[in-house]
Amino acid sequence: MSDLKKIKNEFLSKLQGKLDISEINQIKSDLFGKSGLISTQFKKIGTIAESEKKKFASDLNIIKDELQDLINSKINKFKSAEINKRLEQEKIDITLPERSFVRGKIHPVSQTIDEISSIFSEIGFSVEEGPDVETEYNNFTALNTPENHPARDMHDTFYLDEKKQKLLRTHTSPVQIRTMLKDKPPFKIIAPGRTYRSDSDQTHSPMFHQVEGLHIDENINMGHLKGCLNYFIKEFFEVDKIKMRFRPSHFPFTEPSAEVDIGYEMKDGKILIGEGNQWLEILGCGMVHPNVLKNVKLDSKKFQGYAFGIGIDRLAMLKYGINDLRAFFDCDYRWLNHFGFDPLDVPTNYRGLSR
């Protein structure tokens, strides 16, 4: 028997036995280590006669492959048994709770302001702001509401001085005045913000939010006003059709003035906008009064346009089914969590206002 055959038979029989991983590794090293039996045979190739060399090398390689495959498969068996054993031990109760997380929320009024801004952005309005503390002039007089005008009764005003010259703005309309004094026409702005009236009951809060709209150019008429508001209401409530009614009203700073109602009905305790035969007042608007334009030194023969004021909190209540206005500012954790919006839900045109 040649050496090669001897080696092969010896180790094949050795590998038949019950071996642990270290014994297999030992065999591997005995055969294929630096001075292992197989390695030594390979070194011998050079010394063998040319005529037998080819066969010898071929036999050796076959034996080498056979032994090596056997050893590797034995080792792999051990390895996978080991992993399987570990996996067996590592099984956990996956129904245990995840690590805790907290979720922040955006207040519905903030969300509504962003929705409104997004809608008006599409049709070319930009956002302007004004201070919460205003002068009596900007809040009333410049808006064609001189002292002793009965319309002032409708605004229960918070004052900051005895002379009643400084006050908390009762509407966002003074932003119209500031904008028109600061810039040059045309004007196309909305101005959302906090407003204040000393009134507090179920439907009134001493602080609330309004958004003012103003569009002044050379030929802006009531048709533009109607079209703009119709577009806004439809977009805001994300409905296909909207029932809308303009009816004459009076505001000192607009002439003609209108109040706008939208149609709705109650279904299963929920309000459905755009259907039904009930009317709900949602905003006031009109053509900016020539006296107001005069007060900001605009030529009312050349420039004209419309303005509107919408209660933001009320819009939010209607859209999101919130009943109590005062809860908006009560900061109840449960309420904020329930009605708040995920900060990633930024209202956009391409994705829509709400999910």
Next chain:
Amino acid sequence: MKITFDWLKDHLKTSLKEKNLLEQLTNIGLEVESVESLSTDNELFKVAEIIKIEKHPNADRLKVCDVNVGEKEFKKVVCGAANAKEGLLTVYAPPGAIIPKTNTKLVVAKIRGVTSYGMLCSESELNLSDESDGITELPKKFKKNIGKNYFSKSKSKLIDLSITPNRPDCLGVRGIARDLAASGFGKLVNLKKKKIHTKNKQTLKIKINKEKEQGCNAFGSCLITNVKNSQSPKWLKDKLISVGQKPISAIVDVTNYVMLDINRPLHAYDVDKIEKGIIVRNSKFGEEFTALDNKNYKLDSGMCVISDNKGVLGLGGIIGGTRSGTEFNTKNILLESAYFEPGSIRNTAKKLNLDTDAKFRFERGIDPLSIEEGLNKAAKLIKEICGGEISKIDIQKKETFKTKKIIFDPNIFEKISGFKISSKEMIKILEDLGFGVKKHKKGFKLVIPSWRPDISQEVDIVEELVRITGYDKIKFIDPIKHRKKSTLNKYQKLFHFLQRSVASKGYLEAITWSFTDKRYNDHFRDTKKEIKIINPISMELGVLRNSIFSNLIMYMNKNLDRGFKDLSIFEIGPIFNGSNPGEQNTVVCGLSAGKKSRLSWIEKDRNVDVFDVKRDVIQTLVEAGYNSEKFLIDNDTPTYYHPGKSGRLFLNNKKDHIVGYFGEIHPTILKQIDMKTESLVGFEIFMDNLKLAEKTLNDQKAKFSFSDYQKSERDFAFIVNKDVNAQDLIDSISTVDESLVKDIKVFDVYEGDNIPENQKSIAINVTIQSSERTLNEDDLEKINNLIIQTVENKTGAKIRS
């Protein structure tokens, strides 16, 4: 303004229905606020006659009456009225009727042992007058009505209109009828102008004092002598009751009726109680009088009063006085029909906190030309009801009313409304509304009706025309989707970014009031001025907030009381530094209470701490585009923070603007407001101090470059004095070689065993990498030594061996 369709029909001829009326009123700007059906049980009250009276067996004062109510059998009714007598015609209420005054339902009841089927009613019980002595006595002519309804069936509903302050003319039924007629809802009934024909002179002297700011422009009056004041006739009572007014006496009822009918307030004086003549003048400071509301008023100077020799009789156009008031025994009266200045009325009423129907009308502006019409109408009615003789009308005037005229260019209509109507239509509408219309080279010359103080320029005419034509005629012009200017400016974009950035870190956004409780505000006021509201809703909302913390901490406490322990809330909004416009700043303010990982099976819980809020502030600013490597933080914070556990943040080492504070809220404050939580930390970011980059975020970025050469990390442990800040070490290391030092991390801070007292060990990991080559051991050794040397020199630290 309350009206009924029936009353409207006195002035309006129409075949249209009530349903159409309601719609049309709203369409022309007379908003229908509510519609009420008048009490439907009224038809239970019957005209009845007392047939027989017997004494009550068990009570001296009670009588048992047999009453004929038009049925076969007489009703037995127990009655206590002294005036109950056989043959008396009165009003009977059966069991089941609801007595208007008390709103109680009658039942069959035993009164002192005798069963009474219903009740005989006094006028007071029927809300007809204040007469409560005895039961109603009806005149003989009611005999034919026995068994019939006492109250005439009024199907007309009570319509409450919200009249805008520019339309005083619609505070009278006729004004409303005129508007309706102009809009095509029927035809305005022509009123026959009935002048008083008399030779009697008005003998009482009336004088309007010539003085500065005299509030009375004209004072018209007439005398009616030898009257017999009484209850009003039924038609007048019914009329007043139908709009919710209470009849008082014929004279007063007539003046009220004329006011409601044609918006002409009047006042009736008992002439015999006036000393000599009437003087209309400004009041003197401290003058007093008792008004018809039975209250005593102390007057300021300069209020328009009607007075006589003895003193003030009443406040002109607001309220009369008791001294000269008419009563049932009044014999001779003076009827006043005057014009008072709206401003004067308003000032006086406001100062005295008085609101009356007359005041409401005068302050909006009464038709100055209605003085005579009012006197004629009222005097005639009083004479009809109460008899007497009417005198001629006397009118004292300060100035004569001039009608206003406007030139109206009809083209303006389309320019403003966006649609067209013909000149013919315009003329028709304007004439129907009472305008005088004449052709003019520029269009029309219009004479404004004297009852329309609200109209003074062309645009007012446009409004009239659009209003009457109908707002539904206005076209919808779709908006153009075109944007010339960006919607938000940089500041606004930053606002929205910060808002959502903070929320994304687990904070619930709150919106709280801009005002707050002084007690809370004082905790966080720091050095700021307190800004008081002169007329707050309550003392708890008496000042403008100097910090958002005041509200946030109060609401945080409320939520803790609700049983929530671990909570983060924030608000972005204004705080106030002064009471002038613009003296406000926008602040992002957050509060975090309680623990992290409370009751977690997997993580150990811990209190929220200053490094939580520090992370929130810094991460928010980094996300907003600010470079945290340049931030400078020190511990100089306001007194409401824990002095040792709070920080102040600047965007860079120039320290010019404080960008934020963060830290634990001072424990004393928690104690004072009785707040129970393991920990309370908060932060403030001052938006107005955040510099807005001129470049876009994209342009701010450096060129993208990176190094693929091998990085090395080296750990250092330094022993330093306790008062040395970690930042000092970081700053020193970062100056060593900016091209090689890529990252510096503090991974351990230790005090205690093996470290000398008053010292601490800070362990720092530094990443070193070149962008030009792989560094060899020599290079690394060199930079190592340089780092140690620099830190030791600059901070007095010693490397720990």
